[in-house]
Every structure is written in structure tokens, then in C-alpha cells.
Amino acid sequence: MGFFSSFTGTLSLVLSCLYLCVVAESGYAVVERLNDVPDGWIKGSAPLPSQPMRLHLALHQENAHGFEQRVVDLSTPGHPDYGRHMKRSDIRDSVRPSDQALDSVLFWLTSKDIPYETLDVHGNWITFTVPLYQAEALLETRFHNFYNTETGATVIRTLEYSVPEEVYPYVHLVQPTTRFGRLVSQAEMPQFKPTAATFEELSANCSSTITPDCLRELYGVYDTEADPDPRNRLGVSGFLDQYARYGDFHDFMQLYAPNRTDTNFTVVSINGGLNLQNASRSSSEASLDIQYAAALAYNSFATYYTTGGRGPAVPNVGESDESESTNEPYLEQLHYLLDLPDEELPAVLTTSYGEDEQTVPESYSNATCNLFAQLGARGVSVIFSSGDSGVGESCITNDGTNRTRFQPTFPASCPFVTSVGGTYGIKPEKAIGFSGGGFSERFARPQYQDESVGRYLEELGDRWDGLYNRNGRGIPDVAAQAANFLVVDKGNIIKIGGTSASGPAFAAIISRLNAVRLEEKMPRLGFLNPWLYSLNQTGFTDIVDAGSIGCRSGPGPQVPYASWNATKATMADLRSLVSELHNALNQKQPDAANNLMSRAKRTLLLQNALIPTPSTSPEVIALAREILELGALASIRQTDAPTFTRYYQQLQPFYDLERDSSNPGNVDFKTSQRSKITGLYMLLLLSMGDSTTFHTVLEGLVEEASLKGHSVEDDPYIKYPVELERNLMEGSYDKVWRETNSERVPSEDFALFSNVLVGTIRSEIADCSEKAYPSLPISNAKNLLFLESEGAVIEFAQQRGWVLRDGRIYFPVEPEAAARSEKDILVASGTIIENAIGYARELETIV
Structure with a gap:
């Protein structure tokens, strides 16, 4: 298991919603408003007035900070309250709004012809279902269908909503209204589409593919003698029509966990979540999560929580509607779990879904994070995958300024969940490039992270300043293997990866620890993070090789070498990377070349060799120049002119040394490809019609050649x-x-x-x-x-x-x-x- 001692700056400048106390209609005040339709969405037609809307209304807590501090206290080893988890009744009393607030809001709702008996009150939340026309009248708004241009999904949303002025001070949010965030299965990210495992992969060792036995050996997970205990439920979240199939589960157990063939799991439906055992579509995420969680845990009561988060209609037998409609999966799941009796709660809940933090309204992320804290207070270890976009995909803010910023993933960025990043390799285990991480823009750094993050920031210095929130909650907290997992889905053995694999593996290990603790009459671990950081890496491996990258897609500029968990590189590393780069280019392997270039540039950055200085050794200068030249050639072969131009510009300080006849430091330029790179740049300028820059470059070459008695x-x-x-x-x-x-x-x-x-x-x-x-x-x-x-x-x-x-x-x-x-x-x-x-x-x- 890898403990990330370093964190990257990941910041999304996000205020999806502007919270404005302005009058909408007479006697109404705007609660939330979006300036415009979020990127990636198109406003469509009006929905049917009779469309049912299930709304979640949150009231302001009277002392949210005090409650969250109490959760930290009872989760911190050495504190007098450590392990004294709260009961359901305690939680409800702690988060209950004032009587005046609750009475005022209930009176408003019932006065709008919503029957009192249909209002579901839990803590500071009220949930109810009304027709769309009634929701519009209630919130002084108009709902529309909005279409996601990437997925084709349809949601019913609005750009603003209001409540009467007399209840405005009490209402924190009403959702789903302005929440356009797109829940994503990490295993379903484009780079991790499941592929059929080849014969060679099926027979390969743990350095090529991962099975439960590989993880047991790597992390020292061996069978214990703890008896089954119903208090040690291991929960696995299921959203987006992902169905855990019993047949696939038993096939997997027979193949990869033969000592667990008597293990099974139960399915619990939340908000109409389906349990389609014969659905034609892939359920690779569900298969990955439930199979590895159950195979690695010991005598746990595995439960798959399938939560409905799409439209209620099922047009064809065995298939669900693709439109997401009005439902809100996170809130449905959280309210269901928090309403359970204490003895029915899972001890561990692992979730492999997330979305960019900046795409979620801040009121929603704050309220949802508080619900995760409530689970932690009741002894539930809430675990989330950290995401599979490194420090962000496009790294462009969606607040209208289009600034370059790192982007973390929510809910992994919530300080009351444990965020699990990804690694690969065995000896050594390394940070994998796609592993999500950085710093939250929404949530301040919790006290339990101060020492670890403080050390990292001190080492980081001013690198990435302006691209992340130095005071934010850092993610991930831990890491585990995240690539080349073998899974059974629809009867086939497939290979899959992502931090979706890391989360369930780590959750299973926590479940094992809980089994031992319960056997010893100790409480469950509950909220993990204060305990994890108090261990000071005891029982963990500090992952110091490689790191995460990002900012490589979308309309925004690339952020060079965006990464975290930097390592100290050696000359041998540089020479090895140069050799591997040559091989990747010669064999026309662009993906391999891109990955190698990311590693090479990080290594150069750590050697302070991206720009040659008098203190840089001649050998490092020569290797740095060669790496950048190979990057330029790789970009040409991928017809990526902007990237080639950046490499050309980065090479100029090295070529300035070559032009210097005195050549201080005696740098070897025998392998320099300066003429070739320069000629290619001139050809690119011609194709762009930039004759001015072309002649500027040419004049410099003519002058240099004449001084040497040559012709260009x-x-x-x-x-x-x-x-x-x-x-x-x-x-x-x-x-x-x-x-x-x-x-x-x-x-x-x-x-x-x-x-x-x-x-x-x-x-x-x-x-x-x-x-x-x-x-x-x-x-x-x-x-x-x-x-x-x-x-x-x-x-x-x-x-x-x-x-x-x-x-x-x-x-x-x-x-x-x-x-x-x-x-x-x-x-x-x-x-x-x-x-x-x-x-x-x-x-x-x-x-």
C-alpha cells in the first residue's frame, strides 16, 4: 500500500453558482444562480409539466463547524473520545436546525399544497416529490431539458431558483436544480475502457496483470481467524446502471479466490436502483468493485448498494432509460444510509465514482461532505477513488475567466472521506500517471494533514504557484495498485484499470482490520484520516518513484510537467529514458513516447536542467537537449504543431550554447539535431504563412553561417x-x-x-x-x-x-x-x- 507523502497543487477556480441575496420576484430571494449554461451542456425544450421531481432541501445547520470538529475528535487516536462513535439519534440531534427554521420551511411547503405526510424530514434535510409545474411555482423558476454534448445524457435543471424572503435565511440549497456535475465511473474513463484479456495476460505474472493473489502478496494480506460479524458490512456503491452479477462473481471467485468460493454478496436497492442480472450492457465497474472487495476481505458481509440516479422509466425489459432525468444519486444514497439503524450500517463504504470539483455547486459539495462526516461519526469508513485525470484534464476554470488551474475530483476532495490514488509496478511500486490528486479549492486543509502537507509545500517551494490552493485539503491520502486488473464481466475475462481498482482493494484491507478489532472487542475504525496520518507512514510504503501528470486535453494550454510526488533522479535515469525514447520513436509507439516524455521532463525538472545554467553539468545539458529534441520529433509524428513549437522554444537556450564558439563547459554537441529541428520549424512557419518569423530565423542563420565561412x-x-x-x-x-x-x-x-x-x-x-x-x-x-x-x-x-x-x-x-x-x-x-x-x-x- 502506498502512502503519498507529497501532494500536488490542484485547484479548480470554481464557483459554479453565485449565491446572491437579490430579489427575484416580489417577496422572493434568489438562492443560487448560474451565470450561463455550463460548458458541455446545451439547453433544450421544456419538460412535461407532469414530470415528477424529487427534491432535496437542506436547511442551514446551527453549528456545522462544531459538529465536524467532534467527528475529527472521535476519530483521532489519543483523544478521550476516540472510537466513541455517535448513534443515529445523536446525529439527528446534532444537525437538527432550529425549531423556528424547520417550522417556517414546513409551513411554506404545506402552504404550497404539498401534503405534510409526503415530507420526509431527516436531520437538516427535507425530501419530497412534486410534479414539475408545482416545483416551478414553488421555486419561482423554469426547468428545461439540458443535453450533455459528450455523453448524450439528459437532465432536467434550471439556471436559478428562489424561495420566499421569510424562509431564505434558513434554506441552504434545493437540489437537483443547478447541479450539472457529471458523475463518472473511474473505470469507464476513455483511457480505461475494458479490453479482453489475451492468453499471454492470463498466464502472466504480477508484473503484467493483477489478481487478488498479487495484491495479497504485495500488501501482506493473509487470512485471519476472525469470526464473521454482521457489524462488519463491506459496502460497495453502484451508480449509472452498473449491475453486480452473481454469475460473474462466482466465476471470478473460482478462478482467482478458490478459498472464497462460498463467499457471496447481497444487493440493496436505493431509490429504485435496479438489479438486472441479464442486462446486455457491460458492468465492468460493478464487477471490478464487488469482485476485488469481496475476494480480499475476510468473512465480511459484502453489500452492493445499487442507487437509481436516472429516469424512472424502463422502456424495454431488462434495459433502463439512458436519460438521467431528475434524480440525485449521492443524496439518495446518503439519506438512505443515514436513516438505517446503527446495526445495519456498513463498516466500510467504497465508491469508485467522481466528478470535477468545479462542476458541482459549492453549496452542494459542502452539504454532501457534511453527510459523509455524519457517516464517519457513526463509524463508517468512507473511501473514494481519487480520480483518473491526474491534476486535471483541461485545467481550465469554468467560472468565465478560462484561467489555467489544476482541478481536483469531488467527493475525493471532501476532508471526511479517504481518497485512494493509484500505483503500478511491483519492485518498486510507482505512482501511476493518471492518478488524481492535488488540493481542493473548496475545502480547507484539515488539521490532521498539517504536518505532512506542510513538509511537502516546503520542499515544493514556489513551483506551480497560482495553479493551486496551497491551503486546500490535499489528495490522495493513500494509494494502491491501479492497472491491469483481471475481472470477469458478462462471462468474459477482461483487463481494466483506474483508481476504481485502488479503492475497493484498500477498502477490503480496512474491512480486515475491522474484523480483528471487533474480535478484540474494539470499535470499528470509522473515519480513517486522523488515524492514518497519526501513523506517520508506519505500515505503509512511501511511494517516491514517478508521479501524476495532467492538463493534456481540452481547449486550454498545457501546463508543462504538471505532477506531484517528485523523485530524485540520477544520470542513469536520464540515460535510460533517452534510450527508451529512441526505441519508442523508432517503433512508432506514440503513446509510449508521450508517457516517457512526461517522465523525462519531470526528471529534468528535478535536476534543474530544463534551462541550462553554469552550474548544470555538461552531460546533463547534452541529455536534456536530446530529450527535448526527441519530444519535438515525437510531436511532429503526431502532427501536433503547437507542441512542436513549444519544444522548439524550449530548445533555444541549448542552441544558444551551441552557437557560442567558446562553448563554456565543453558541452558535447555531436548528437545535436539543431539543423533538423530548425529546418522543421521553418517549414512549419511556411505552412502557417508566417513569412516574418521565417525570415527572422533565416537572417540569424545566414549571419551565423557567414561568420563561419559557410552558406546556409x-x-x-x-x-x-x-x-x-x-x-x-x-x-x-x-x-x-x-x-x-x-x-x-x-x-x-x-x-x-x-x-x-x-x-x-x-x-x-x-x-x-x-x-x-x-x-x-x-x-x-x-x-x-x-x-x-x-x-x-x-x-x-x-x-x-x-x-x-x-x-x-x-x-x-x-x-x-x-x-x-x-x-x-x-x-x-x-x-x-x-x-x-x-x-x-x-x-x-x-x-
């Missing part, structure tokens, strides 16, 4: 883009075409950017053709556009939106084009004829 065209890597630029200035497109298809192309990498350049020229000719002609024969267009066949012309025409009819291409006529004089058209036609058609005919003759 002595270098084939530089001569190639110079010759192309010369042809472009002449308008000799046919020569450009011939040059890009000749043996004079210096390397395969140049051919990639050459194709981009030809595409740019083709687009310019197409633009000019649209202005010059009403139509052209397809055969002429083939030559004009430097295309290989008429089929290619047709495909290009369709992409441009041109009309194809009777063997001709008809260009769209814009209003301003229709008003042009005949003289203007002749001028444009002359330009085309002069610069292109003649060359096209010449090219046809050559071909």
Missing part, C-alpha cells in the same frame, strides 16, 4: 525550406509540389510538414477559385488543386461545401461576390491563370 544552403535541412519559400514567393506552386515529392526532402519528418504546406497552398488556390469562377470542370480542378484523382477532387469539394453537378464544380455565390464588376472577376481570374493553371498543365505533363 550547405545544410540540406535548411536548404529545403529556403528553396520552398523561394518558389512560393515566385508563385511557382508546381515547383513547390515537385519539391515536396522529390528525393530532396531531407527526411520523413519533413514530409509530414510538407503535406501541411501543400494543403495550405491548396486551400489558398481554392479560396481564389471561388472568387474567380462560377464553376470549373472537375478535370481542370484536379490539376489546379494538385490532387491525384478526380475522386480526391470530389472529396475535397464536399469538404469545402461546393456543389457537384454534371462533371463540374459550382462555387457558392456570396452576396458581395454577385455584386462584383466584370473587371474584378477578370483580375482574379488572371491571377489564378497566371499563378496556377500553367503550372498545373506543366505538372500534368511531368506526371
Whole structure:
């Protein structure tokens, strides 16, 4: 089991909702308001007025801080109250709002024709179901269907809601209303789509695939003699139509836990959650969670809590509706569990779902986190996977400012849950790149983390300043294996990964500890974190190799080397990484190259070698330059021009050393690919039409070459883009075409950017053709556009939106084009004829 002694700064600048005490209608005040429809959602039609809405209304607690401090006290070893868990009645008394608040809100609801007997009051929450038209009148709002552009899911939500001024001081939130967060199964993330296990993987050892036996051996999990105890229930959360199948479970036990073949689990339905044993869709998340939790635990009463969080309709037998409709799965599950008698609560609850913290209204995350604290107070260890996006996917805030910030995952960021990150490998065990982590923007750092996080921040210094909340709750708390787990789903053995695997494995170990404690007449562990941090890593392995990355997708800029849990690197590490990078590029393995580059750049960062300094050793400078050059080449082969440009810019300080004839430090430049990288950059500038920067680079090269008595065209890597630029200035497109298809192309990498350049020229000719002609024969267009066949012309025409009819291409006529004089058209036609058609005919003759 790995204990992350370091945390990354992960901050989502998120205030999804603005809490405004402004008057909406006469006598009403706005509780929550969104400035705009959240990213990734589209506002649709109005739902049916009769659509049932199940609403959860939270009232402000009178002393929420005092209650949460009490939870920490009874969970902290050495405190007089340690292990004295609260009863259900104690919790209700502690969180109950004032009589005035409760009476005022109940009077308001019943005055709006909601029968008192339909109001479910638990602590400071009131739950009720009303038709949509009644909910709209109650909250002075209008609901709409909203569609998620990524998943196609539909939810019924609003952008603001209000309550009467006389109850406004008491109402904390009403949901689901403005909550657009998208609950995600970590095992269903795109990078972890389950795949069928190959024969080699089925017979591989623990360094390639993970089974329960591998985890037992790695973490020293051996059978104990504790008797079964109904107080030691092991709960597994199920959402999003994930069904735990008994058949798959027993097949898995026979294969990978033969000493557990008599083990079984029960299914508990919450809010209409289904238990479809023959559903056609994959349930890989449910299979992973229940199979590993039960296989690793000992004599636990495993329970799968299937919670309905989608629409109530089931249109076809055995299948559920894909629309999420109005339900709120977290609140439904939490209220159900907190209403259970003390003896029926699970001792451990593991959940492998989460969402970006910034996508959840702050009032909702605070209220939900308080419910997790209530479970902890009653002796439940609440465990969440930390997420599978590193420090964030796009790392762009959704508050309208579009700032670059790290993004943590909720509910893992709640200080009253235990967040489990991911590792891989055996000797040594390393932090896996996708493992979620960082610092919460919403929740302050709890006292139990002060010492560990303080040490980390002191070592971190000012790195990542402005990208995370230094005062936030750090995640993850612990880590476990998270890759290449073998699972049985729908009768097939599949391979799957993610922190979805880490959470259930850690939960099973806590369940084992509880079994021993109960046998010894000790209380269950309950809320774990104060105890975990008090151990000062005793019983844990400090994971110091590798780290998490992120900020690699979406519209925002990449944050270089975004990671945490940094390691001290050696020269051997650098040399090994360079060798592996060469192999990955030679074997055309882009994913492997990207992963290696992330590791290499972290290593350079730790060596302070990203920018050469007088104190940097010559060998490190040479290796750093070579790594960045390999990164530049890898980006070209993935046609990623922005990344290539960043690498080119990072390489300039190294190339400045190469230009320095005195070469202080005697750095070896024999392996330098400066000419090749520079030539590729010049070719990229041509394809972008940036002649100004092209000539700036060229002038510097000419000056440098003249000082050495050379010509820039002595270098084939530089001569190639110079010759192309010369042809472009002449308008000799046919020569450009011939040059890009000749043996004079210096390397395969140049051919990639050459194709981009030809595409740019083709687009310019197409633009000019649209202005010059009403139509052209397809055969002429083939030559004009430097295309290989008429089929290619047709495909290009369709992409441009041109009309194809009777063997001709008809260009769209814009209003301003229709008003042009005949003289203007002749001028444009002359330009085309002069610069292109003649060359096209010449090219046809050559071909």
C-alpha cells in the first residue's frame, strides 16, 4: 500500500453558482444562480409539466463547524473520545436546525399544497416529490431539458431558483436544480475502457496483470481467524446502471479466490436502483468493485448498494432509460444510509465514482461532505477513488475567466472521506500517471494533514504557484495498485484499470482490520484520516518513484510537467529514458513516447536542467537537449504543431550554447539535431504563412553561417525550406509540389510538414477559385488543386461545401461576390491563370 507523502497543487477556480441575496420576484430571494449554461451542456425544450421531481432541501445547520470538529475528535487516536462513535439519534440531534427554521420551511411547503405526510424530514434535510409545474411555482423558476454534448445524457435543471424572503435565511440549497456535475465511473474513463484479456495476460505474472493473489502478496494480506460479524458490512456503491452479477462473481471467485468460493454478496436497492442480472450492457465497474472487495476481505458481509440516479422509466425489459432525468444519486444514497439503524450500517463504504470539483455547486459539495462526516461519526469508513485525470484534464476554470488551474475530483476532495490514488509496478511500486490528486479549492486543509502537507509545500517551494490552493485539503491520502486488473464481466475475462481498482482493494484491507478489532472487542475504525496520518507512514510504503501528470486535453494550454510526488533522479535515469525514447520513436509507439516524455521532463525538472545554467553539468545539458529534441520529433509524428513549437522554444537556450564558439563547459554537441529541428520549424512557419518569423530565423542563420565561412544552403535541412519559400514567393506552386515529392526532402519528418504546406497552398488556390469562377470542370480542378484523382477532387469539394453537378464544380455565390464588376472577376481570374493553371498543365505533363 502506498502512502503519498507529497501532494500536488490542484485547484479548480470554481464557483459554479453565485449565491446572491437579490430579489427575484416580489417577496422572493434568489438562492443560487448560474451565470450561463455550463460548458458541455446545451439547453433544450421544456419538460412535461407532469414530470415528477424529487427534491432535496437542506436547511442551514446551527453549528456545522462544531459538529465536524467532534467527528475529527472521535476519530483521532489519543483523544478521550476516540472510537466513541455517535448513534443515529445523536446525529439527528446534532444537525437538527432550529425549531423556528424547520417550522417556517414546513409551513411554506404545506402552504404550497404539498401534503405534510409526503415530507420526509431527516436531520437538516427535507425530501419530497412534486410534479414539475408545482416545483416551478414553488421555486419561482423554469426547468428545461439540458443535453450533455459528450455523453448524450439528459437532465432536467434550471439556471436559478428562489424561495420566499421569510424562509431564505434558513434554506441552504434545493437540489437537483443547478447541479450539472457529471458523475463518472473511474473505470469507464476513455483511457480505461475494458479490453479482453489475451492468453499471454492470463498466464502472466504480477508484473503484467493483477489478481487478488498479487495484491495479497504485495500488501501482506493473509487470512485471519476472525469470526464473521454482521457489524462488519463491506459496502460497495453502484451508480449509472452498473449491475453486480452473481454469475460473474462466482466465476471470478473460482478462478482467482478458490478459498472464497462460498463467499457471496447481497444487493440493496436505493431509490429504485435496479438489479438486472441479464442486462446486455457491460458492468465492468460493478464487477471490478464487488469482485476485488469481496475476494480480499475476510468473512465480511459484502453489500452492493445499487442507487437509481436516472429516469424512472424502463422502456424495454431488462434495459433502463439512458436519460438521467431528475434524480440525485449521492443524496439518495446518503439519506438512505443515514436513516438505517446503527446495526445495519456498513463498516466500510467504497465508491469508485467522481466528478470535477468545479462542476458541482459549492453549496452542494459542502452539504454532501457534511453527510459523509455524519457517516464517519457513526463509524463508517468512507473511501473514494481519487480520480483518473491526474491534476486535471483541461485545467481550465469554468467560472468565465478560462484561467489555467489544476482541478481536483469531488467527493475525493471532501476532508471526511479517504481518497485512494493509484500505483503500478511491483519492485518498486510507482505512482501511476493518471492518478488524481492535488488540493481542493473548496475545502480547507484539515488539521490532521498539517504536518505532512506542510513538509511537502516546503520542499515544493514556489513551483506551480497560482495553479493551486496551497491551503486546500490535499489528495490522495493513500494509494494502491491501479492497472491491469483481471475481472470477469458478462462471462468474459477482461483487463481494466483506474483508481476504481485502488479503492475497493484498500477498502477490503480496512474491512480486515475491522474484523480483528471487533474480535478484540474494539470499535470499528470509522473515519480513517486522523488515524492514518497519526501513523506517520508506519505500515505503509512511501511511494517516491514517478508521479501524476495532467492538463493534456481540452481547449486550454498545457501546463508543462504538471505532477506531484517528485523523485530524485540520477544520470542513469536520464540515460535510460533517452534510450527508451529512441526505441519508442523508432517503433512508432506514440503513446509510449508521450508517457516517457512526461517522465523525462519531470526528471529534468528535478535536476534543474530544463534551462541550462553554469552550474548544470555538461552531460546533463547534452541529455536534456536530446530529450527535448526527441519530444519535438515525437510531436511532429503526431502532427501536433503547437507542441512542436513549444519544444522548439524550449530548445533555444541549448542552441544558444551551441552557437557560442567558446562553448563554456565543453558541452558535447555531436548528437545535436539543431539543423533538423530548425529546418522543421521553418517549414512549419511556411505552412502557417508566417513569412516574418521565417525570415527572422533565416537572417540569424545566414549571419551565423557567414561568420563561419559557410552558406546556409550547405545544410540540406535548411536548404529545403529556403528553396520552398523561394518558389512560393515566385508563385511557382508546381515547383513547390515537385519539391515536396522529390528525393530532396531531407527526411520523413519533413514530409509530414510538407503535406501541411501543400494543403495550405491548396486551400489558398481554392479560396481564389471561388472568387474567380462560377464553376470549373472537375478535370481542370484536379490539376489546379494538385490532387491525384478526380475522386480526391470530389472529396475535397464536399469538404469545402461546393456543389457537384454534371462533371463540374459550382462555387457558392456570396452576396458581395454577385455584386462584383466584370473587371474584378477578370483580375482574379488572371491571377489564378497566371499563378496556377500553367503550372498545373506543366505538372500534368511531368506526371
